[in-house]
Amino acid sequence: MSFRFTAMATIVMAFLPVSAFAQSADVPKLGTCITCHGRDGVGTSPVFPNLAGQKSLYMVQQLEQFRSGARKSEVMNVVAKPLTDAEIEALANYYEGLKPSGP
Template identity: 80%
Template sequence: MKLPAVALASAIAFTPLVAAAQASAQSSNVPKLGTCITCHGRDGIGTSPVFPNLAGQKSLYMVQQLELFRSGARKSEMMNVVAKSLTDAEIEALAAYYEGLDPGK
């Protein structure tokens, strides 16, 4: 499934923020968090209406979905690229991080 034009425009607009987000996330022990917080936020709340909230999401579900994105079985232009670079350990760490966040924020 291709991203709607507004989602793609949002992603492009956030691209310069990736470096800042990664620098912000370096204080965390979660690898690759900086890439995720650009769209999904440090608190797990999407930074735009087109990016889903991840706070409180069950880690098993997130692991399964990230593995599907990584393999290409689940289609998303953005997430296929992001997930392709993730190791199993990084996927587990990211899933545990977001599961541990309060979705009520």
Template identity: 50%
Template structure:
């Protein structure tokens, strides 16, 4: 837990990579199954991603990918993502209207 908090502290001050929303939308094809085509999940146990803060999404996806956060669904989904993929996905979901 201390390592994760240290990571969050450092990550909060890192510059956010310029992202491509269109590329994020294209990459989100597998995400829509659980998180909905507009970022609003119809499955109660899965979170809505539409309008979520971009840096939060980046941190969480990297934590899943790097094994700092574990989930039987998200860990394997995030594993193949590059930093660029993550930045693009985060920008895309942050750009969506949280009301759907």
């Protein structure tokens, strides 16, 4: 399976209907994020970074760069492009509030 196919499949998966958990979380666009980064902020695959406990300021900066295209990622540029500043802030605060996994 090629990287391009995998990336396109990931984009399609990101826009599938979300679980009841994500819909009830009161965080806009969370359902899109949990497809790759997990409900608990732990990546669903080794290629997706863990976001649990990540500092919100860093996440805001990175999402803004993905949205503008200053930071390149075939998947994240598409996912971040429609996000508003308020949605980015809410997502960053949500993931910062989760307990990081690991030892």
